[in-house]
Amino acid sequence: MFRHPLKALFYLNLLIVALLVGYKLYLNLTETDFQAVHTDQVEAIHERVKSPDQFSFAVLGNINNSVGIFEEKIIPRLNDSGVNFMVSAGNAVSGGGEDKYRALHGTLSHLDIPYLLTFGQHEYENFGSFRFYEHFGPHFFSVPIANSRLVFLDSTGKTPWKWQLRWLEDLLEGDDVQHTFLFTGHPLMRNGKDNLFVEPEDYLQPEAFREGLMRLIRAHDVAAVFSANLSLYAQEEQHDTLFITTGGAGGLVLNNEASFYHYVRVEVNSDQLNTKLVRIDSAQNPILKRLEGLWFFFYSLFYVGYVNFILLVSVLAIITIKLYTLVFVAKDYYPNYDLDPTPWQDKPLRVAMFTNNYLPFIGGVPISIDRLRRGLEALGNRVLVVAPTYQDQSDDDQAVVRAPSLLAMGKKREFRLANIFLRRLRQQVRAFKPDIIHVHHPFWLGSLGLFLGRRLKVPVVYTYHTRLEHYAHFVPLPGMLFRNLISHALIKRFGNKCDGVIVPTYSTEEYLRMVGVKTPSFVQPTGIEYDRFRAVSAESVERLRRELGIGDEKVLVSVSRLSNEKNIDFMIEALASLRQRTSEAFRFLIIGDGHQRDRLQGLIDDRGLSDEITLVGAVPPDQMPIYYRLGDLFLFASKSETQGMVILEAMAAGLPVVAVRSSGIDDVVRQGYNGFKTPEKIPLWRDQVQHLLEDEALRRELSAHALEFAQDYSVERFAEDVKKIYATLLAAAEKR
Numbered sequence: 001m002f003r004h005p006l007k008a009l010f011y012l013n014l015l016i017v018a019l020l021v022g023y024k025l026y027l028n029l030t031e032t033d034f035q036a037v038h039t040d041q042v043e044a045i046h047e048r049v050k051s052p053d054q055f056s057f058a059v060l061g062n063i064n065n066s067v068g069i070f071e072e073k074i075i076p077r078l079n080d081s082g083v084n085f086m087v088s089a090g091n092a093v094s095g096g097g098e099d100k101y102r103a104l105h106g107t108l109s110h111l112d113i114p115y116l117l118t119f120g121q122h123e124y125e126n127f128g129s130f131r132f133y134e135h136f137g138p139h140f141f142s143v144p145i146a147n148s149r150l151v152f153l154d155s156t157g158k159t160p161w162k163w164q165l166r167w168l169e170d171l172l173e174g175d176d177v178q179h180t181f182l183f184t185g186h187p188l189m190r191n192g193k194d195n196l197f198v199e200p201e202d203y204l205q206p207e208a209f210r211e212g213l214m215r216l217i218r219a220h221d222v223a224a225v226f227s228a229n230l231s232l233y234a235q236e237e238q239h240d241t242l243f244i245t246t247g248g249a250g251g252l253v254l255n256n257e258a259s260f261y262h263y264v265r266v267e268v269n270s271d272q273l274n275t276k277l278v279r280i281d282s283a284q285n286p287i288l289k290r291l292e293g294l295w296f297f298f299y300s301l302f303y304v305g306y307v308n309f310i311l312l313v314s315v316l317a318i319i320t321i322k323l324y325t326l327v328f329v330a331k332d333y334y335p336n337y338d339l340d341p342t343p344w345q346d347k348p349l350r351v352a353m354f355t356n357n358y359l360p361f362i363g364g365v366p367i368s369i370d371r372l373r374r375g376l377e378a379l380g381n382r383v384l385v386v387a388p389t390y391q392d393q394s395d396d397d398q399a400v401v402r403a404p405s406l407l408a409m410g411k412k413r414e415f416r417l418a419n420i421f422l423r424r425l426r427q428q429v430r431a432f433k434p435d436i437i438h439v440h441h442p443f444w445l446g447s448l449g450l451f452l453g454r455r456l457k458v459p460v461v462y463t464y465h466t467r468l469e470h471y472a473h474f475v476p477l478p479g480m481l482f483r484n485l486i487s488h489a490l491i492k493r494f495g496n497k498c499d500g501v502i503v504p505t506y507s508t509e510e511y512l513r514m515v516g517v518k519t520p521s522f523v524q525p526t527g528i529e530y531d532r533f534r535a536v537s538a539e540s541v542e543r544l545r546r547e548l549g550i551g552d553e554k555v556l557v558s559v560s561r562l563s564n565e566k567n568i569d570f571m572i573e574a575l576a577s578l579r580q581r582t583s584e585a586f587r588f589l590i591i592g593d594g595h596q597r598d599r600l601q602g603l604i605d606d607r608g609l610s611d612e613i614t615l616v617g618a619v620p621p622d623q624m625p626i627y628y629r630l631g632d633l634f635l636f637a638s639k640s641e642t643q644g645m646v647i648l649e650a651m652a653a654g655l656p657v658v659a660v661r662s663s664g665i666d667d668v669v670r671q672g673y674n675g676f677k678t679p680e681k682i683p684l685w686r687d688q689v690q691h692l693l694e695d696e697a698l699r700r701e702l703s704a705h706a707l708e709f710a711q712d713y714s715v716e717r718f719a720e721d722v723k724k725i726y727a728t729l730l731a732a733a734e735k736r
Contacts, residue, residue: 061228066250090120096128354449375719527718562594
């Protein structure tokens with residue numbers, strides 16, 4: 001049973017459309033090319049017609065790319081009939097598109113006899129005239145066969161009718177054949193068997209063309225005139241000339257006295273000419289006789305252009321489903337205030353977390369997950385973390401399920417692609433019996449978590465940690481394609497599959513709404529260990545100052561992975577400019593490691609900043625509070641953050657912040673209160689750093705505000721708030 005049947009139907013129709021469009025592309029691009037087919041067919045006809053006085057051929061019209069009638073029923077009859085060749089009187093294709101011509105060529109390949117085609121109205125449609133000319137030959141032409149001549153005219157208006165009359169008159173006046181057969185596509189005259197769908201333009205136009213043609217037919221004793229364009233059979237004789245309309249080779253018929261499936265057999269014997277109507281029998285249900293006409297209407301419609309018919313139905317189904325969901329499916333854009341999360345808040349929960357990176361890998365996401373885990377466990381909940389393996393990991397933690405790596409990337413192999421296909425992972429999660437699943441990435445292990453959530457029928461919540469578009473340089477795809485399209489589509493698709501999304505700031509929530517995430521969202525900043533950053537002794541700070549060889553200089557600190565998206569080049573160039581503008585001595589400590597370390601060190605050396613800027617490298621988490629407390633000012637230029645947890649940590653150590661404005665910074669740094677934020681312009685950013693560096697009183701004021709601001713972001717409060725989100729989603733799941 002599908003959870004969303006309309007959604008399943010929508011994607012089924014989307015798949016059908018994709019397959020049929022692919023089929024059309026296949027016909028157009030991969031089928032064998034063919035040109036001037038009539039040339040080979042005429043040669044084949046001459047080889048088959050051995051007697052100069054005797055031959056036979058079949059005439060039919062309105063094939064319309066039919067598979068069910070023409071290919072499956074008429075072609076076998078023609079192959080067994082003994083006729084020498086076949087002539088289409090027009091409308092062999094259902095439209096002039098390239099795919100129709102290629103499909104027709106494939107159908108005609110089932111014939112054991114040669115064939116010739118009349119350029120009819122359908123051959124002309126959809127810019128098909130040049131395709132007919134390329135694939136088969138001229139729009140009007142004549143072919144001498146034994147004691148007869150077959151003349152094919154263009155009745156569509158593509159070729160000027162006056163020119164055709166002049167050409168035909170010259171041809172007939174110099175001809176001494178016994179029989180002349182004319183094929184016009186459009187009928188010359190009306191008859192008493194017109195059906196419901198016949199329009200005046202279905203006959204030969206203009207009137208002057210018809211009158212001129214009738215004059216030539218009478219003057220030169222044309223034996224027979226064949227046409228199609230009407231879904232019926234009609235025969236009339238005027239001045240010893242047969243006028244035959246044949247339109248039952250597979251297209252639309254009504255299955256009545258005039259409109260039925262058929263072809264005409266023509267026997268030429270010396271100076272005699274005989275025509276015979278050959279009906280194609282179709283099963284007739286006597287009980288449903290009154291509905292037979294309607295049945296054959298849809299039957300013919302399906303086979304006339306079955307690819308386009310299914311394609312049209314599927315597209316209409318997609319549009320209908322979309323309109324139905326827009327109009328009739330109720331939408332509530334406000335939270336459900338009737339939910340009661342209390343029962344789940346008051347009891348221990350089992351939470352399974354899925355992350356693509358975790359400790360001992362040092363990064364914002366692993367640290368955030370670890371803090372949440374410890375906070376939840378302190379509240380009495382049980383947490384199971386599913387994460388990749390690392391070389392220096394601790395194997396004593398029974399609450400962490402490690403997945404072996406299929407692939408390790410990065411200079412220090414820090415980015416790992418876990419083996420999500422292990423049956424053991426699924427078994428361990430099932431044995432844990434989670435109440436809720438919390439995923440921290442929108443792909444790979446995150447996708448496994450979403451899959452297991454659906455299988456175990458428990459809610460899945462996703463924390464949006466990372467702006468993926470800033471990590472295009474890590475992805476083996478064209479950068480612009482990933483940055484501008486794939487990353488946003490991935491977030492939207494994954495977010496809408498989850499039951500809830502946690503975002504650290506209001507600006508990131510706005511981003512999710514902009515890209516189309518409709519899942520309920522919860523703004524919940526990541527917690528920091530506020531008390532640990534305050535419990536640093538002055539002795540520890542002085543000891544570190546001596547180890548780093550720092551004297552009376554002001555200390556600027558930044559914590560960041562050494563990677564492109566962190567915008568460290570910007571800070572180095574700004575501080576190179578600052579050194580020329582201030583007399584204050586400073587040391588800038590960049591804490592963190594990454595694949596760009598050697599390049600950044602080279603840039604520092606090139607700018608002559610080796611005494612001012614130090615790449616400290618990775619620092620153990622328990623030592624980080626000392627490094628923060630050593631600083632006087634925190635600098636940050638990354639635009640890839642969703643929150644900037646290191647900024648809150650710096651504030652907990654009493655550091656004012658100067659940062660580049662971005663989505664994750666705007667909600668944390670309050671201009672002129674706990675720091676400054678500027679556009680990504682070196683002069684503006686550098687001036688704010690200089691301002692705080694030189695103004696001791698202002699720096700102390702902003703430091704006090706930073707401490708006050710960070711106090712609201714404790715790990716304990718973070719865990720309690722996330723537990724409330726879990727409880728809300730569990731209450732919503734129970735109500736569903």
